[in-house]
Amino acid sequence: MTSSILSVPQARLEALLAGYQREVGRRRRQSLLVLAILAILIAIAGRVGEVDLANLVDNISNFTSYFGRIIPRLTISHFGADVADWYWNISGWLKLLLDTVLIAYLATLVGACGAFAFAFLAAANLAPSHSLRWCIKRVFEFCRTVPDLVFALMFVSAFGLGPLAGILAIAIHTFGTLGKLFTEAIENIDMRPVEGVHSTGSRFIETVRFGALPQVMSSFASYTLLRFEINVRSGSVVGMVGAGGIGQDLFVAIRKFYYTDVSAILLMIIVCVAIIDLATERIRHRLSGQDNGK
Amino acid sequence: MSTRRIVHPDDTAAVLGRHRDLFDDSPLRRAATLAAPLGIAGLAIFAVWWLAIPFSQIGPGLASLGKFIALMFPPSSGGHLDLLVKAMGETLAIAFLGTLIATVVALPVSFLAARNTAPHPAIRFVIRRVLDTIRGIDALIWALVFVGVVGLGPFAGILAIAVSDTGALGKLFSEAIESAEARARESVLASGGTTLLAVRFGLLPQVLPIIAGQILYYFESNVRSATIIGIVGAGGIGLQLSEQIRTYDFDQVAFAVIMILITVAAIDMISSKLRLAIIGRRAVA
Numbered sequence: 353m354t355s356s357i358l359s360v361p362q363a364r365l366e367a368l369l370a371g372y373q374r375e376v377g378r379r380r381r382q383s384l385l386v387l388a389i390l391a392i393l394i395a396i397a398g399r400v401g402e403v404d405l406a407n408l409v410d411n412i413s414n415f416t417s418y419f420g421r422i423i424p425r426l427t428i429s430h431f432g433a434d435v436a437d438w439y440w441n442i443s444g445w446l447k448l449l450l451d452t453v454l455i456a457y458l459a460t461l462v463g464a465c466g467a468f469a470f471a472f473l474a475a476a477n478l479a480p481s482h483s484l485r486w487c488i489k490r491v492f493e494f495c496r497t498v499p500d501l502v503f504a505l506m507f508v509s510a511f512g513l514g515p516l517a518g519i520l521a522i523a524i525h526t527f528g529t530l531g532k533l534f535t536e537a538i539e540n541i542d543m544r545p546v547e548g549v550h551s552t553g554s555r556f557i558e559t560v561r562f563g564a565l566p567q568v569m570s571s572f573a574s575y576t577l578l579r580f581e582i583n584v585r586s587g588s589v590v591g592m593v594g595a596g597g598i599g600q601d602l603f604v605a606i607r608k609f610y611y612t613d614v615s616a617i618l619l620m621i622i623v624c625v626a627i628i629d630l631a632t633e634r635i636r637h638r639l640s641g642q643d644n645g646k
Numbered sequence: 647m648s649t650r651r652i653v654h655p656d657d658t659a660a661v662l663g664r665h666r667d668l669f670d671d672s673p674l675r676r677a678a679t680l681a682a683p684l685g686i687a688g689l690a691i692f693a694v695w696w697l698a699i700p701f702s703q704i705g706p707g708l709a710s711l712g713k714f715i716a717l718m719f720p721p722s723s724g725g726h727l728d729l730l731v732k733a734m735g736e737t738l739a740i741a742f743l744g745t746l747i748a749t750v751v752a753l754p755v756s757f758l759a760a761r762n763t764a765p766h767p768a769i770r771f772v773i774r775r776v777l778d779t780i781r782g783i784d785a786l787i788w789a790l791v792f793v794g795v796v797g798l799g800p801f802a803g804i805l806a807i808a809v810s811d812t813g814a815l816g817k818l819f820s821e822a823i824e825s826a827e828a829r830a831r832e833s834v835l836a837s838g839g840t841t842l843l844a845v846r847f848g849l850l851p852q853v854l855p856i857i858a859g860q861i862l863y864y865f866e867s868n869v870r871s872a873t874i875i876g877i878v879g880a881g882g883i884g885l886q887l888s889e890q891i892r893t894y895d896f897d898q899v900a901f902a903v904i905m906i907l908i909t910v911a912a913i914d915m916i917s918s919k920l921r922l923a924i925i926g927r928r929a930v931a
Contacts (some may be wrong), residue, residue: 398741
């Protein structure tokens with residue numbers, strides 16, 4: 353039997369092998385360099401961040417026992433009574449949870465409307481004025497970089513305790529993030545319909561309404577729904593600084609070591625977020641399906 | 647002579663008449679298009695009523711907000727520049743180490759949570775639910791818990807970011823693994839490689855650039871979230887920021903916010919450069 357595999361001349365083989373080794377060596381050196389930089393950064397960050405592994409090892413039992421303590425005692429024989437005892441304040445918490453969801457809803461609505469109004473002026477392909485576009489982009493950046501809790505703290509001082517401060521704080525943050533996402537969606541549209549509408553002599557508003565809006569509407573809706581889900585999560589936190597919602601009760605429960613209350617409230621938040629997650633995902637899939645169908 | 651029909655622009659009635667079907671929707675469809683905005687507005691009105699939004703507070707609130715903003719100028723460090731710089735450094739360290747630990751934990755876990763690499767559907771289901779649970783709890787709540795475990799300071803913040811991001815990154819990584827092409831892995835298996843080799847040479851090269859991009863993105867967003875967890879005493883600039891707001895030192899608030907803005911902008915720039923470099927390399931390879 354003769355082999356039909358072509359054998360490469362020895363000299364050529366060596367040259368090829370050397371080239372291969374060189375290439376592999378180069379990549380190895382590159383990876384090593386990256387690893388070394390990473391190690392130095394870890395060392396610096398560990399010092400600055402006061403990482404104390406001994407402390408963690410010593411106290412990790414606190415962490416595990418914490419979860420042991422927040423788990424309620426449920427016995428099969430008195431299951432109903434135990435659950436009732438665990439959720440002793442269920443009606444109050446449900447009310448606060450609804451507060452939280454509604455805070456997130458209003459904040460998303462206000463933020464999305466604001467972002468919708470300004471995104472068309474900030475998109476590179478539609479913006480009527482360059483300097484206006486630059487300013488709006490900086491405003492978006494400011495609104496999404498400053499943490500919503502900082503806004504919440506300031507608004508609590510200005511508007512008093514209550515949901516209004518939370519709504520405004522989350523709305524401003526939503527305005528910044530959605531503004532950026534909306535702008536990017538607009539910058540990716542097909543310009544032909546826009547030019548078509550523009551060539552008929554329409555004004556800016558009409559160009560946007562009939563040329564750009566139909567293309568971006570479904571992605572806008574999808575981004576807004578995604579944001580709503582994130583806002584429910586932040587809505588459960590702004591209460592910690594007194595800006596309404598279930599966060600206040602959770603904060604008190606954690607700080608005062610009402611262990612079973614912590615798990616009861618956390619479980620409610622998690623279930624609520626999961627339900628909203630599922631519902632918005634359904635709607636988003638539908639919206640994107642509509643898009644593909646067009 | 648041209649035989650083209652010329653439509654006179656003033657003859658709108660005729661044009662409309664020819665395209666009646668475009669403008670006359672069925673009443674049902676009209677109701678459907680109206681239902682969504684009406685539902686949204688109705689829910690908003692209900693929310694305003696339920697939360698008892700005090701509209702009378704808006705006027706005085708805006709006035710005092712205006713006062714706060716006036717107090718912000720000129721921004722000043724209040725003589726604590728070194729303290730603020732150190733706090734900002736802590737913030738960066740928290741974000742960096744938090745993201746790193748989350749990545750190291752999430753990467754192996756994500757293989758167990760991805761449909762195409764999970765050893766058993768039951769394991770996959772359990773891990774997915776655990777990741778969802780971790781993700782459902784905000785980083786700030788984790789920070790509160792960890793302050794109780796390791797005491798006040800940035801270490802609690804690092805652990806909080808690490809845990810809450812493990813949930814998010816685990817989900818994203820497993821989705822990246824699921825969307826990877828199976829052919830490369832199959833060919834490694836077909837040439838006699840073990841499952842481990844197939845993952846190493848058939849899967850990792852595909853998902854690594856995607857994962858690296860996501861890690862960078864999360865690092866950016868963690869710099870933002872690390873600026874707030876100080877509010878509960880978990881290190882970083884949030885502690886100073888919340889104290890200054892509570893004591894109405896708004897010139898120092900403005901200074902700290904400007905520091906955050908500059909740092910975040912710098913980090914964004916660096917990481918977008920890095921991301922481009924990584925994606926560029928993938929395009930070449």
